[in-house]
Amino acid sequence: MASPLLLELAGTALTQLLCFWLPSSVYLATPRLFPAFARRHKTQPSQAEPTASELQHCAKVVLQNQLLGLSLQTLVHVVHSTLLGAAPYAAGPQPSPLGLVRDIALCIPLCECLFYGMHSLLHRPALYRRIHKIHHSFTAPVALAAQYAHPLEHVLTCFVPIMVPPLLVRASVWSMWTFVGTVGFESATLHSGFKVGLLAERHDRHHEVGVRGGYGTFAFLDWVFGTEMRSVEAAGKGRTEGDETGYRD
Numbered sequence: 201m202a203s204p205l206l207l208e209l210a211g212t213a214l215t216q217l218l219c220f221w222l223p224s225s226v227y228l229a230t231p232r233l234f235p236a237f238a239r240r241h242k243t244q245p246s247q248a249e250p251t252a253s254e255l256q257h258c259a260k261v262v263l264q265n266q267l268l269g270l271s272l273q274t275l276v277h278v279v280h281s282t283l284l285g286a287a288p289y290a291a292g293p294q295p296s297p298l299g300l301v302r303d304i305a306l307c308i309p310l311c312e313c314l315f316y317g318m319h320s321l322l323h324r325p326a327l328y329r330r331i332h333k334i335h336h337s338f339t340a341p342v343a344l345a346a347q348y349a350h351p352l353e354h355v356l357t358c359f360v361p362i363m364v365p366p367l368l369v370r371a372s373v374w375s376m377w378t379f380v381g382t383v384g385f386e387s388a389t390l391h392s393g394f395k396v397g398l399l400a401e402r403h404d405r406h407h408e409v410g411v412r413g414g415y416g417t418f419a420f421l422d423w424v425f426g427t428e429m430r431s432v433e434a435a436g437k438g439r440t441e442g443d444e445t446g447y448r449d
């Protein structure tokens with residue numbers, strides 16, 4: 201029988217394949233198969249779709265980042281099992297639907313707090329130029345670009361906010377996989393470039409205007425901390441001519 205670590209990693213990889221790569225492929229194929237439909241439903245219809253070689257490069261970076269995530273997951277599993285004598289995410293029978301919903305409901309706000317904190321940090325001028333600018337090179341994002349990022353950014357905004365909340369709420373491995381799948385699908389959708397709801401249009405706008413505000417997936421923490429894109433633009437601190445990062449030293 202496979203070891204708990206191998207099962208945990210295989211389940212995570214399968215979840216990424218089904219909930220991130222598969223929907224991303226559908227989002228990416230749509231403008232090529234149905235260009236008129238895509239033009240009608242794209243948030244930035246005038247922007248050209250990425251070329252095949254750009255997509256190939258993007259896919260390579262995403263794959264490298266996911267392998268980094270699986271390596272870190274291995275490290276967490278080994279350290280947790282060694283120090284505490286148990287796997288980080290409890291194995292065993294599938295939890296009840298109510299247990300699954302409870303775990304996901306607890307993980308969502310924790311994930312949002314961690315993501316908002318890390319994402320705002322990455323918008324500090326020095327970190328933006330060195331790290332986060334890579335993710336923002338897609339000013340008209342496509343689904344696969346959700347995980348197109350510097351490896352450090354992948355750890356801070358993808359690995360930590362997704363893998364730590366299930367650990368904190370002592371979720372089962374089934375809940376962890378469900379959460380990884382939920383966030384994977386959500387991030388592909390938010391970056392799809394299609395008008396598929398307010399959250400997707402909001403993150404698309406974050407990429408389009410680029411630089412300041414709109415750090416949370418949801419608007420709540422941006423409202424609490426006054427980092428809404430609208431208020432920042434109104435204050436005249438958005439992208440400035442001649443400075444592609446939009447940040448002034």
Ligand SMILES: [Zn+2]
Nearest residue numbers: 319323332406
């Ligand atoms: Zn950003």
Ligand SMILES: [Zn+2]
Nearest residue numbers: 335346391403
């Ligand atoms: Zn993004």
